[in-house]
Amino acid sequence: MQIEFAKIEDKVLKGDFDIINEKVVQNEHEFFIIDSVNVSFRAYRIDVNDVSIKEKINGDITLICTNCLEEYKEHIELTSETIFTRNKSYTGGEVTLTESELDVQYLEDEVIDLKDEAIKTIDLYIPISHTCREDCKGICPICGANKNLNPCDCKIEQPDPRLEKLKEFLNKE
Ligand SMILES: [Zn+2]
Ligand SMILES: [Zn+2]
Structure with missing residues (x-):
């Protein structure tokens, strides 16, 4: 037009x-x-x-x-x-x-x-960041699943140095 x-x-x-x-x-x-x-x-x-x-x-x-x-x-x-x-x-x-x-x-x-x-x-x-809903859970960085549809059990591990020490200790026992 x-x-x-x-x-x-x-x-x-x-x-x-x-x-x-x-x-x-x-x-x-x-x-x-x-x-x-x-x-x-x-x-x-x-x-x-x-x-x-x-x-x-x-x-x-x-x-x-x-x-x-x-x-x-x-x-x-x-x-x-x-x-x-x-x-x-x-x-x-x-x-x-x-x-x-x-x-x-x-x-x-x-x-x-x-x-x-x-x-x-x-x-x-349209804003640079626009989501399908307010609480869109996004994509799992580990398995790639859409977490809105397939909630997966992946855990993003952030090792705690104190726990690591305890684990070592328990493993020795
Ligand atoms: Zn979304
Ligand atoms: Zn996952």
Whole structure:
């Protein structure tokens, strides 16, 4: 879903679209899946060089638990606003805003990709560490079992020097 910068006028332009079954690769090892998400947007021109794009994102995504590596679903409801500008020294009205204070992007092309914007918002929303449930027990470092499904009896031994001495002593007896 793209809109042309030149076609955005003072009058608010509204619409919506769906993103269905889209796999988004975050880096070499991680990805998430947008199962079904609806994006409704409002676009309007602030002045000659600037437009505002607001998006409301609502739907379900599938994530990979960073703890046990199993897939799990999450419902998301997010909103974002981005100013696209062709003016390198965008001032945002009275106060000068830096890029970090408000999401301001310099427009490189004549088109704005609304779907890319929505995917970016979802990506930013997902924390680096995200787990399938609050008490996810993760994977056993010894046998590799998913401890949520197969609680194993592995014990991570941390030898206590005093007990080791006692064991030696008892073995001698
Ligand atoms: Zn988990
Ligand atoms: Zn184990």
